Amino acid sequence: MKRITLIQKMWSPVALGLVALVSVNAQAGTTEGTAPKDAPKTETILLASNATAAKAPGLTLTYREATSSYKPFSAKRAPQAAVTAGVGELKIGYVVAMKGSKPNGMFGPISATFDKALNVELGPGVISAGAGLSFANWSDDEYEIESSLTTIVISPRATYHLDLLQNDNLDLYGGLAFNFAIANYSAEYTGNDPDVKKYFQDVDESDTDSELALLAGATYYFTEKFGGFLEVSTGDWNRASLGVAIKF
Template sequence: MKTRSILIVFLLMIGCVAFAQKKKPAPKKQATTKTTATKTTAKNMVIAPKSATVATKIETTTTTTKEAATTKPTTRSAFYKTPYATRNSGSFDKSTHLISLTYGFPNTLDYNGYFYSANESGIGPVTVRYEFPIREEAGVGLSVSGATKKWDYYGGYTTKITGISISPLGFYHFNKLIPITKLDVYAAVGASIDLSNYSYDDPYYNNSDTSDLEINPAGLVGARYYFTEAFSAMAEVGEGSYSIFRIGVSFRL
C-alpha cells in the first residue's frame, strides 16, 4: 500500500513537470528574436538606399561642377567652331526690331557762302531711326534727322538754315563674328536725302527764303551695349544725317 502510494505520487510529479514544460514561453522568445531580426533587417534596407542616394547626389553634383568648369573656357572656341549659317551670339536676330534716338556732333548743316565776323550757333542734329531684320545678321532701316544752324554777322543781319535728312540704310550686324550677347557691333551703308531751307534777314537777299535738295552717300559704323534685354546705349561714327559722331539709346521691341 505504501509502495503504491509512493508510485502514484511519483507519477503525478512527472505529469506536473511535463505539463509545466509544455507551457514554457520558449517559442515566444524565438518569435521575438525573429521579429527583432526582421525589424533590424528592414531598417537596414531603408537606410541603405538613403546612403546610396546621398552618395549619388554628391557624385552627380561633383560631376556637374566639373563639367561646368570644363565648358566655360571652351565657349568662345565652340562659337567659332559652329558653322557660320547657324551661329549667333544673340545680340541680333530675325526677331530684333530697333528704335533708336541719337544726338549728333558736330553739326555739319552748312551754307555755301562766307560770313565775315559771323557768330555761329545751332541745334542738333537729332535723329530717330527704325530698323527691322531681313536675316539673322542683316536689317534695313530708315533714319529721319533734323537740325538748325544760324549765323549772326556784321551789320546785324542773320542767316538761318533748317535741315531735314531722310536716310534709307542697310545694316550688317557682327553677331555671327563676335560672341558677346550684350554687344551689338554693326555697319551700314545707304543714302542721305537732305532738304535744306534757308531764311535770310539780309537786304542783299531781299529777305526771301530758298530751299535746296541734295542726295549724298551715307555710311557708318556703330555699336550698342545692352544693359537690359530691351535697353541699350549706342555710339556711331560716319557721314550722313548732318553729323559725323552720334550717341544715343536704342530700344529692342
C-alpha cells in the same frame, strides 16, 4: 538593398552617444538590385541617447524620414547675338560731328533710326533694313541780319549685324545709307539803315542734296532691352552720333 553605417565616439566617461545613419534607395515596384537613376532618396536617421539608455535596460531609438529629389544641374545657355532675326532697334541720338564744324548756335542734328532684323542670315550675322530721320536748325542775328537754316535728312539704310564675339550685350554692325537732305535758308535785314535796306535782298530758298554713305557702329545693351550706341558715317550730314538704343 539597405546599407547601415555605424559611427561611435566616446564623449566622456559618463555619456556615450551613438548615431546610426541608414540610407535606403527604393522605388515602388523595384526588386533587389540597383535602384533606378531618378528614384527619390529616402533617409532614415536613428538617434540613440545614453541618458535614456541609463534608465532603461536597452537603448531607446527614435527616427525620422526625409525624402529628397535630386535635380540635374541646369545647362548653361549658350550665348546669342544681341540682334537676331525679327529683332527691332530704335536709336535716338545726337550728332556730335558733321563735315567741317557746326555753326555756332546750331541745334542738333537730332537723329532717330529704326532697324528691323530680317530672317536672312549671312555668315556669322543677320541683315537689317530700316530708315533714319534727322533734324537740325541754325539761327544767327549778326549785323542786324537775321538768318536761319533748317535741314531734314531722310536716310533709308541697310545694316549687317556681326556676331563673331558671341556676346548677348554687344552688337557690332556696318552698312550703307542713302541720305536725302532738304535744306531751307532764310535771311532778313532788321536794321533801319536805308542804304542797307536799298541793296539788301531778303532770302528765302530751299535746296535738296543726296549722298551715299557708309556707316559703322556699336551698341551695348545694359539690360535686355535698353542700351547705348555710337555710330560713325562718311556722310556730310552725320559723321558721328551717340545716344540710347531700345530693342523690341
